[in-house]
Amino acid sequence: MTETLTATAAGRLFSRPAAVASCVAFVLIGMVQAVYGPAVPGLREEFGLSPSAAGLGLSLHFTGGVVGVLAFNSIHARISNSRLLSASYALMALGALGVAVAPNWPLALLAAFVGGLGFGGVDYGLNQLFAVGFGNRSTAMLNVLNAHFGIGAVLGPAVIAALGPENYPYAFGACALLSAVLMCCTRGIGTAEPAPASAAAPANGQRLLSRVLVGFLALYILNVAVEAGVGGWEPTHLETVGFTAAVAASATSVYWLMMTVGRFLVVPLTLRYTPELILTVCAAGMTACLLLALIPGAAPYAYAGVGLFIAPVFPTGLPWLNRALPHARRAGAWVISASMIGGVAAPPLLGKGIELSGIRAVPVLLTVLSAASLLATVWLKRATPTAPQD
Incomplete structure (x- = not known):
């Protein structure tokens, strides 16, 4: 104790x-x-x-x-x-x-x-x-x-x-x-959360707070849609553009592995750079990688790059959310639940888009979602206070 x-x-x-x-x-x-x-x-x-x-x-x-x-x-x-x-x-x-x-x-x-x-x-x-x-x-x-x-x-x-x-x-x-x-390993957890860091009240009051929360919800839903979309449709896309089923399956495993590696690699960067800067670079990087996936020969490597860039988004965005909305206690729960809903809804919705445009359009559809994520990130960066760096 x-x-x-x-x-x-x-x-x-x-x-x-x-x-x-x-x-x-x-x-x-x-x-x-x-x-x-x-x-x-x-x-x-x-x-x-x-x-x-x-x-x-x-x-x-x-x-x-x-x-x-x-x-x-x-x-x-x-x-x-x-x-x-x-x-x-x-x-x-x-x-x-x-x-x-x-x-x-x-x-x-x-x-x-x-x-x-x-x-x-x-x-x-x-x-x-x-x-x-x-x-x-x-x-x-x-x-x-x-x-x-x-x-x-x-x-x-x-x-x-x-x-x-x-x-x-x-x-x-x-x-x-x-x-x-x-169940027996929870004794070392404190009984109360530290008080949130002080943050300036939004200039437009509750209305801006609501807009910022909507912005974070959009950011998380879009990123999870890209994450689930690549995981669900990468194998089919790679087979369509000429890769064998074995190569397509292996490339998809590498995509998930890169998501794990990316979260470890970003750890030292989080000690030097703000979450909003890291997320902006990540959104731009995964958008560029998805555009690169339009080139058939580069597609497996491009999807691996998407995994690397998308990896830090979910965990790095939460401290930014807590700093931007320090008094909105339910904000974290809403974005986490929204991310789960996005993971369930995205693959079938993308499937409908693929039915209309064909399998080769997978990178295009995912690029649209990723570009929207980049726009949401840039907007949030402008709408929230800048984090101080030690």
Whole structure:
């Protein structure tokens, strides 16, 4: 308990063991999200499902995630940070165990939703606390935290590949066990958030505050749309322009890997440059890479560049949001939930655009979204106070 109080008194919410446990938690939520896809053949065999019915598992997981973000945000002021995270881990453990042992598909879907509630609580809780809990190092620590999500997203499919899809219950069971262990690792988390840094009131009052929040919502939705769009349509585009299925699949894996690498690489930069400058460079970089993807021979390398540039956007934008809207406590929850909704809605909407314009237009459609993200970033940079640099 002394260590917890010391961390909080120093302006930090996390003791070192608690910070390490939080990174492990992001490995966990990355694994949980990533195992649903590779487990589909096993789920279909176990419950006699069609492909679309099997895909409902991940949909219910994301639905639970959105509800979890908003629900835990609504009660956060009435419970401690450690209790919020403990409850989230408990729901994840219950959900993962439920998917592993469910005797029928409706109960498995209910379990996926319950696990999603916990997923949303962990995603919201740790992102929000890391955004304010490490002082000037918060942006760097957020990138480290979210990089561990990528590690989990790589490990999840690897576990299913090693076990075989028919043994998916063991993968979900392992996730449940790790969730239960993490419930015991929340003692080093402070009980209150540090007071937000003072910021000048917007010149146009509440109206400008609302416009800034809308700007951040647009920024996150557009970036997640690009992220999910590349992940979902890169393989098809690469095969269409002449690459083999094996090369296309490998290139897509490299794209996701670059997202993890990019978050680690940006850490030292966050200690020298403002979040708004980093995000402006990232938006310009991924737009340029998507234009480069119009050249068939360069497309795999261009998509890898998109992964590198888009990697810092989600974690680096949260400290900027908290500084721009220090008194809007729900702002973080809204942008996190919006990002989840964007991840669900973007692939089918892009699919409709591709139906009208053809597969070769994938880079064009994604460039439009990325350019809109760049415009939103530039507008927010002008509309919010500039961060001081030490």
